[in-house]
Structure formats: structure tokens, C-alpha cells
Amino acid sequence: MTQFVAFVKKEFRHIVRDRWTMLILLALPVIMLLLFGYAITTEVRNTKVAIYDPSDDVMTRNIVERLSASEYFEVDRLLASPDEAEAAFKGGEVGLVVLFPDRFAEKYARGGEAQVLLEADGSDPNTATTLVSYAKGVIAAYQGELARSAGPAAARARLIDTQVRLLYNPELKGAYNFVPGVMGMVLMLICAMMTSVSIAREKEKGTMEVLLVSPLKPFLIIVAKAVPYFALSILNLATILVFSVFVLGVPVEGSLFGLVLVSFVFIFLSLSVGLLISSMVSSQAAALLISGMALMLPVLLISGMMFPIENMPFFLRALSAALPARWYIAAVKKLMIKGLGPYSVARELAILSAMTIAILAASLRQFRVRLE
Amino acid sequence: MVVARELRRRYGETDALRGIGFEVGRGELFGIIGPDGAGKTTLFRVLATLLLADSGSATIDGLDVARDYAALRRRLGYMPGRFSLYQDLTVEENLEFFATVFGATIEANYALVADIYRQLEPFKKRRAGALSGGMKQKLALCCALIHKPELLLLDEPTTGVDPVSRKEFWDMLGRLNGQGITILVSTPYMDEAGLCDRIALMQGGSFLDVDRPAGIVAKYPHALWAVRASRMSGLLGDLRDKAGVLSCFAFGDSHHVATDGSLGPAELERYLASRGHESIEIGRIEPGIEDCFMDLAGAGEGR
Numbered sequence: 001m002t003q004f005v006a007f008v009k010k011e012f013r014h015i016v017r018d019r020w021t022m023l024i025l026l027a028l029p030v031i032m033l034l035l036f037g038y039a040i041t042t043e044v045r046n047t048k049v050a051i052y053d054p055s056d057d058v059m060t061r062n063i064v065e066r067l068s069a070s071e072y073f074e075v076d077r078l079l080a081s082p083d084e085a086e087a088a089f090k091g092g093e094v095g096l097v098v099l100f101p102d103r104f105a106e107k108y109a110r111g112g113e114a115q116v117l118l119e120a121d122g123s124d125p126n127t128a129t130t131l132v133s134y135a136k137g138v139i140a141a142y143q144g145e146l147a148r149s150a151g152p153a154a155a156r157a158r159l160i161d162t163q164v165r166l167l168y169n170p171e172l173k174g175a176y177n178f179v180p181g182v183m184g185m186v187l188m189l190i191c192a193m194m195t196s197v198s199i200a201r202e203k204e205k206g207t208m209e210v211l212l213v214s215p216l217k218p219f220l221i222i223v224a225k226a227v228p229y230f231a232l233s234i235l236n237l238a239t240i241l242v243f244s245v246f247v248l249g250v251p252v253e254g255s256l257f258g259l260v261l262v263s264f265v266f267i268f269l270s271l272s273v274g275l276l277i278s279s280m281v282s283s284q285a286a287a288l289l290i291s292g293m294a295l296m297l298p299v300l301l302i303s304g305m306m307f308p309i310e311n312m313p314f315f316l317r318a319l320s321a322a323l324p325a326r327w328y329i330a331a332v333k334k335l336m337i338k339g340l341g342p343y344s345v346a347r348e349l350a351i352l353s354a355m356t357i358a359i360l361a362a363s364l365r366q367f368r369v370r371l372e
Numbered sequence: 373m374v375v376a377r378e379l380r381r382r383y384g385e386t387d388a389l390r391g392i393g394f395e396v397g398r399g400e401l402f403g404i405i406g407p408d409g410a411g412k413t414t415l416f417r418v419l420a421t422l423l424l425a426d427s428g429s430a431t432i433d434g435l436d437v438a439r440d441y442a443a444l445r446r447r448l449g450y451m452p453g454r455f456s457l458y459q460d461l462t463v464e465e466n467l468e469f470f471a472t473v474f475g476a477t478i479e480a481n482y483a484l485v486a487d488i489y490r491q492l493e494p495f496k497k498r499r500a501g502a503l504s505g506g507m508k509q510k511l512a513l514c515c516a517l518i519h520k521p522e523l524l525l526l527d528e529p530t531t532g533v534d535p536v537s538r539k540e541f542w543d544m545l546g547r548l549n550g551q552g553i554t555i556l557v558s559t560p561y562m563d564e565a566g567l568c569d570r571i572a573l574m575q576g577g578s579f580l581d582v583d584r585p586a587g588i589v590a591k592y593p594h595a596l597w598a599v600r601a602s603r604m605s606g607l608l609g610d611l612r613d614k615a616g617v618l619s620c621f622a623f624g625d626s627h628h629v630a631t632d633g634s635l636g637p638a639e640l641e642r643y644l645a646s647r648g649h650e651s652i653e654i655g656r657i658e659p660g661i662e663d664c665f666m667d668l669a670g671a672g673e674g675r
Contacts, residue, residue: 006472010461017460205459209452210515213420213445214473369441371422 506537
């Protein structure tokens with residue numbers, strides 16, 4: 001045990017004394033988050049709204065009034081026809097267009113077709129989602145009021161159906177989608193790359209020979225190598241979560257427990273991947289190359305972080321299913337953004353656990369008690 | 373202490389070990405002398421349980437290097453050739469780490485390394501990467517010694533070290549050996565051979581000879597001459613052309629010429645003069661280990 005502790009202490013010294021390692025470990029997650037998320041977040045206060053309201057009845061007027069009363073919106077103009085919406089966007093001043101049908105209140109009272117269409121400029125996805133969700137909130141609050149005054153039975157039959165149309169970027173990629181991606185990438189990178197490089201360094205410098213000759217069990221060497229990175233990954237996880245909640249405003253909507261659980265499994269998995277890589281290569285450059293190219297690129301491109309998996313051809317979809325990060329990112333999206341409970345990610349958790357066991361088994365089988 | 377039989381090991385196309393067999397007695401200082409690529413490092417790795425031989429066997433203290441590797445690893449002190457310590461750890465941290473990992477403490481075995489460590493102590497807060505080559509090797513030796521091994525395997529500990537430090541290092545080996553530790557050491561420097569109890573001359577994966585240094589020198593079969601002239605270039609070629617000259621190698625400021633019985637110094641001088649050489653000096657010399665090595669290696673190639 002003292003041997004193990006001494007080894008872990010030594011590993012921490014390596015990390016702390018190398019300025020670049022420290023920089024990568026501590027600054028990389030923050031920089032990535034800022035790059036992907038913060039750079040496209042904008043202030044949404046007093047956004048100009050254009051209204052198309054052929055009904056002009058008590059309900060639509062109420063909704064418009066409430067919108068303009070909120071701190072986020074300012075009713076800028078009334079449109080004469082729906083076709084003017086695009087021109088309003090192109091002018092660059094209007095951020096949101098609210099389109100009502102004719103005879104809105106009548107349709108609502110009959111139940112069914114009381115539809116509001118919200119149009120937003122999707123080329124700035126983060127702003128667009130924010131605006132749309134604020135507007136939806138206002139309408140939902142109004143509907144709640146109506147329901148209370150009309151009684152629950154009547155309200156159930158009557159719904160304001162809020163439709164959203166995002167112009168220019170219907171897929172809506174933004175900070176919300178990037179946070180889970182960055183989490184997946186950072187954890188994979190730190191665990192897999194740093195562990196594999198640090199083991200490869202021992203091989204390259206010849207210290208591995210001495211360690212192997214020592215009475216220290218080879219398995220303990222590996223575990224001791226992984227401990228500091230495990231600790232740092234948890235630190236990174238905390239940093240990312242704090243940053244995304246307080247700086248980027250991406251909340252943890254669902255189960256924090258579930259999020260931490262699935263992250264721990266993913267960290268274990270990434271560490272095993274690092275061990276597997278290090279057992280296959282003997283130089284730092286090779287370890288870096290493999291973990292960089294073989295892990296980073298697929299995570300960026302086909303894990304669902306940047307491009308939706310559903311739109312990929314079959315071959316890429318199959319490839320993506322083999323990526324641990326893909327399942328992790330999917331689970332984080334569910335837990336953070338969709339606001340689901342821990343049971344919702346049972347499938348992802350099961351897949352990640354199975355992958356961990358398989359990779360750990362493979363890397364232990366690969367690990368040699370001799371030089372080759 | 374060490375018994376090796378018919379060790380063979382291939383690396384792809386090259387035979388790194390071609391049937392090595394030797395024995396090292398308890399308390400011996402045994403040197404393996406040979407140039408780069410002779411197979412010394414492979415042999416050390418096999419003995420250090422780090423590499424499996426393709427065939428043959430080796431035991432240390434009765435323990436098989438392949439089968440009983442776990443038990444053996446507790447008893448060995450191994451210093452690999454390109455041994456680098458952790459450059460980013462201080463002298464003290466390095467020693468402490470290796471002591472702990474080998475299940476020992478600096479205090480318990482301080483007496484063993486005291487001699488060497490005293491020289492390092494002024495720098496104990498310095499990072500190992502900032503030490504000179506000689507100091508690094510001394511620290512590495514300390515680290516290999518700190519768990520009081522019964523057998524020390526030192527693979528080229530003096531390569532790349534300045535002559536003064538090399539001398540000091542060998543003095544230390546002598547003292548450690550005096551305390552009863554068996555030492556197996558390899559070196560490409562022939563002049564270090566004389567400091568060992570017994571040596572093996574190694575070339576191309578085989579041992580050319582195993583004996584005491586004096587024994588090896590005594591077996592040298594030819595007459596040996598040191599030849600010098602004003603124009604050293606050309607001299608080597610001319611000497612090699614002469615009948616009766618068995619071999620001729622450049623040795624620092626003179627050429628060492630081995631002859632068979634038929635060729636005397638007077639005739640050699642006449643021959644060189646006829647080739648236009650001036651200020652010719654020819655002197656009979658006693659062969660060194662290097663001369664023996666060259667002779668054995670040359671014979672090995674001819675065979």
C-alpha cells in the first residue's frame with residue numbers, strides 16, 4: 001500500500017511540475033466550453049418583435065400585451081401580411097415574429113386549432129432558442145391564467161398550440177448541444193490521452209524497465225497511473241458543470257445524480273481506453289497520435305456533437321454506435337437538457353458499462369509483465 | 373549465482389543471442405565487454421526477467437528467470453543502459469520513490485549507499501534532469517542499490533560518462549563488490565575490463581571467451597608491435613599488405629600490428645622504409661584486452 005501511495009504521489013508530481021500538462025488539464029475544458037458555447041451567446045433583452053395579427057381579438061391582444069410587458073421583448077411593428085416576416089428579419093432589427101391566424105379566440109373557444117406560429121432567426125441558434133422559449137413561456141403563462149379562470153375541464157379541451165419555425169438553421173445547433181459534446185470530448189481526451197502518454201513516457205525513458213523489475217505488481221503500476229487522472233477528470237467534470245450552469249446558462253434540468261453516475265462510468269471507460277492504447281504503443285508520439293486522431297476526430301465528427309446522427313448514412317451511424325462518446329453525449333443531453341431522470345439513460349449506462357468491461361479486459365490481457 | 377545455458381534470442385532477422393552460456397559465482401564482479409550491437413542489452417534483459425529467451429535457460433540463485441520472475445525481481449538490482457531517472461523529480465524524491473517501490477527505506481539501507489549518496493547530498497533538492505551525466509549514473513546506482521539486492525545487473529553504466537566519473541564509478545563497484553554483492557556489468561570500454569574479476573568478450577550475440585582478464589591476455593597467441601611513423605595515413609594499408617602481418621589496427625597514436633613468428637621488427641622496418649615511410653618506430657608491446665578482443669573477433673569472422 002505504501003508503494004502504491006508513493007507511486008500516486010510521484011504521478012502527481014509529474015503532472016504538477018509540467019507546465020504544459022497543467023495547462024492542458026485545467027485550461028482546456030474551460031477554453032473549449034468558451035469557444036463552443038460562450039462565443040455564440042448573446043443578450044436577449046428588449047428584442048424587437050413583429051406581430052401579424054389578423055384576428056385582433058381579446059386573446060391575441062392579451063398575448064401581445066404580455067409579450068411587450070416582459071423585459072425580453074419590445075413590440076416593434078405590426079405586419080400587414082405573413083410575407084413581410086422575412087423582410088423584417090432581413091432588416092436585421094427584428095428577432096422574433098409572432099403570427100396569429102384569423103379568428104383566434106373563436107378557434108380557441110371551440111378547442112383545437114388555436115395556433116400561434118413563432119418564427120425566429122436560426123442563424124444565431126442560441127439567441128433563437130432563448131427567444132422562442134421565452135415567448136413560449138409567456139404564452140403558456142397566459143394559457144395557465146385562462147385555465148384557472150375557466151376551470152380545468154374546459155381548459156383541457158382548449159389549447160393554444162404554439163408552433164415554432166426557425167428560419168435559416170432548422171437543426172438548431174448551439175451551446176445547448178455543445179456542452180454535452182465538450183464534456184464527452186474533454187473527459188475522453190484527458191483520461192485516454194494523458195494516461196496513455198504518461199505510460200508511454202515511462203517506456204520511452206526506460207523507467208518502465210526498472211518499474212517492471214520492482215516487486216510492484218504490474219497491475220498496480222497501471223492503476224496508480226490512472227488515479228491522478230481520475231481525480232483530475234472529476235475536477236474537470238465539476239468545472240464544466242459549474243461553467244455551463246453559471247456562465248453559459250445551460251442548466252442541469254434532469255437528475256444530477258444520474259449525470260454524475262454516467263460521467264463516472266465514462267471516465268472509467270476513457271481510462272481503460274488510455275490503458276489499451278498505452279499497452280499497444282511504446283512512444284509518446286504514437287500514443288498522442290492515436291489518442292488524438294483516433295479518439296478526437298470521431299468524437300468531433302460522428303458522435304452527434306456537431307452533426308445529428310440521424311442524418312448520417314448507415315455506415316457512419318454504425319461507426320458512431322461503436323464510439324463510447326456517442327452514448328455518453330446522448331445520455332448527457334437527456335439528463336442536462338431534456339431534463340429526464342436517471343432511469344431514462346439506463347440503455348446508455350448499460351452500453352457504456354459493457355464497453356468498459358470489454359476494453360478493460362482487453363487492456364489487461366494486452367498488458368505484459370515483460371518488455372515485449 | 374548466475375547460470376546461463378545456451379540462451380538464444382532473435383529479433384526479427386538478427387540473432388541477438390546465439391547460444392550464450394556462462395556462470396557467475398557468488399561475490400564475483402563479472403564484466404561483459406563488447407561493442408554496441410553485441411547483444412549485451414538483450415542478455416541483461418533476459419537475466420533481469422524482462423525478456424524471454426527463445427531457447428536455453430538461465431537461473432539466478434537457483435530461480436528460473438522465466439518461471440520464477442516474480443520472486444527474482446525482489447532480489448535483483450537492475451540498472452538499464454539508457455536508465456533515466458525521473459528528470460522532473462529531485463534527487464531525494466527519486467531515491468525515496470525507488471526505495472519505497474522496492475519495499476525498502478533510505479534509512480534502513482543508508483549504509484549501503486552512503487558512500488555514493490554523500491556526493492549527491494549537496495544536490496538533493498535539485499531535479500535529476502539538471503545533474504551531470506556522472507552524477508546521474510551515481511544516483512541511478514543508488515536507486516538500483518537501495519533495496520539491498522543480492523545481484524546487481526548494470527547495463528553499460530559508464531557509457532557517456534566523463535573519464536573521472538567513470539573511474540569513481542568503478543571504485544564504487546569495487547567497494548560494493550567488497551561488501552559481498554555479486555555484480556554483473558557490461559561496458560563497451562575495453563580499458564574497464566581489467567577492473568573485473570572475470571570478463572566475457574561478446575560479439576555478434578556470442579561470447580568469444582570467458583576468463584580472468586589476465587588469463588585472456590595470456591592466451592594472446594601472436595607477437596604484438598606498436599608501429600609509428602611520420603605519415604600515419606597510408607601506414608595502415610601498407611602494414612596490412614605485408615606477408616606475415618596477421619592484423620593491424622589503429623590504436624590512438626600508434627598502430628598495433630600482430631605478426632606470426634616469421635616476421636621480425638628489422639624486416640618490418642626495412643619494408644616500411646622501402647614504402648617511403650620515415651621516422652619509423654617499432655616497439656614490442658604486451659597485448660591489452662582490446663588486442664585480444666580484435667584478434668578473437670577477427671578469428672570469429674573468418675571461421
